[in-house]
Structures are given as structure tokens and as C-alpha cells.
Amino acid sequence: MNATSSVAAAVTPDPTEAVTLLVNQHRRLEALLSLVVEEAAPPERTRRLLKAADELAVHIAAEEMLFYPAVRAERTEDILLESLEEHLSLKRLLADLLALDPVDCTFTPKCKVLLEQTEHHHEEEEDHLFPKVMLLLGPEKRAELGRQMLQQQTDLMRAGEPREWAAEQTEAAQALDEEPTPRTEHP
Numbered sequence: 001m002n003a004t005s006s007v008a009a010a011v012t013p014d015p016t017e018a019v020t021l022l023v024n025q026h027r028r029l030e031a032l033l034s035l036v037v038e039e040a041a042p043p044e045r046t047r048r049l050l051k052a053a054d055e056l057a058v059h060i061a062a063e064e065m066l067f068y069p070a071v072r073a074e075r076t077e078d079i080l081l082e083s084l085e086e087h088l089s090l091k092r093l094l095a096d097l098l099a100l101d102p103v104d105c106t107f108t109p110k111c112k113v114l115l116e117q118t119e120h121h122h123e124e125e126e127d128h129l130f131p132k133v134m135l136l137l138g139p140e141k142r143a144e145l146g147r148q149m150l151q152q153q154t155d156l157m158r159a160g161e162p163r164e165w166a167a168e169q170t171e172a173a174q175a176l177d178e179e180p181t182p183r184t185e186h187p
């Protein structure tokens with residue numbers, strides 16, 4: 001099933017409602033990663049990668065710190081655990097790419113894999129998690145959650161280089177029952 005159509009009913013005119021916010025960010029992240037894959041010139045490749053990496057990092061951070069804990073329930077537990085493993089895989093690819101010279105012959109193939117895995121992960125969330133969230137949380141709760149996520153993402157962006165937060169978390173997936181790892185300070 002097409003991920004976009006499967007959540008069409010969930011998307012509201014309010015761009016800050018939690019599910020709408022995340023779905024819109026999915027489409028933007030896919031577009032940003034496609035731009036990295038398509039770029040041939042190394043300096044511009046790096047610039048595009050850093051932008052996509054920062055946006056992917058704050059998206060994952062908001063899900064792990066706020067969205068997933070807020071939607072944790074018996075019926076969502078399995079998909080949340082799988083999603084956290086997928087996040088780990090994305091963080092590892094991101095860490096690899098950030099450490100890679102943009103002229104390296106593995107740069108573009110790795111970017112393609114990151115794009116494919118990101119698209120797959122978004123489809124899983126949109127097809128399997130978000131429909132359950134729509135049943136679990138009412139519109140007011142989702143609106144409040146969306147505002148909290150946006151604020152947190154803004155704060156992480158302002159703190160600078162949120163991609164470093166993601167690139168540091170490659171040991172194991174975030175546990176569902178633990179406080180998310182705080183970001184370490186970077187000069």
C-alpha cells in the first residue's frame with residue numbers, strides 16, 4: 001500500500017498536529033535525501049548531506065523522546081520496538097556517511113541505501129503505527145504533542161549540529177522503557 005494514501009485520512013489541515021507533522025517531515029526528508037543522491041559535485045554533496053542529516057536527526061529525536069513514549073501501548077509495542085531498531089540502522093548509516101569523504105566511491109551507494117531504508121521506515125510508521133495512534137490519541141492530545149515536538153526540534157536545531165546526536169547513538173537501539181540519551185555537548 002502506498003504510505004501516503006494509507007495515512008491520508010490521518011492528515012489534518014493543522015500542520016503542527018503530531019501525525020500530520022511527522023508525515024509532512026517524512027516527505028521532506030525523502031526529498032532532501034534524494035537531492036544528496038542526485039548531486040555529483042562533492043562540496044555541494046556534503047552541504048546537502050549535512051542539511052538532510054540534521055533534519056533526519058531532529059525527526060528521529062522527537063519520535064524517540066516524545067512521540068513514541070506518548071503512543072506506547074500494548075497494541076503499539078511491537079511496532080515501536082521495530083521502529084527503534086530501524087532508527088538504529090538509520091543512525092549507523094548516517095554516522096558512516098558523515099565520516100566519509102564525499103568523493104569516496106561508496107558515498108553515493110550508501111546514500112541510496114539510507115534513502116531506501118528511510119522510505120521503508122516511513123512506510124512502516126505510516127501504514128502500521130500512525131493508524132493505531134489515531135485510535136489511541138484524540139485530536140487535542142495530538143495537537144499538543146505536535147507542538148511539543150516542534151518546540152523540541154527547534155531547540156535541537158538551535159543547539160547546533162543535531163546530526164552529531166544521531167551519529168553518537170550507534171551502539172544499540174533506544175530502549176522503550178528508558179529515558180532517551182541526552183545529547184552530549186559539542187564545542
Ligand SMILES: [Fe+2]
Pocket residue numbers: 060063083087121125
Ligand atoms: Fe521513525
Ligand SMILES: [Fe+2]
Pocket residue numbers: 022026059063122125
Ligand atoms: Fe518518522
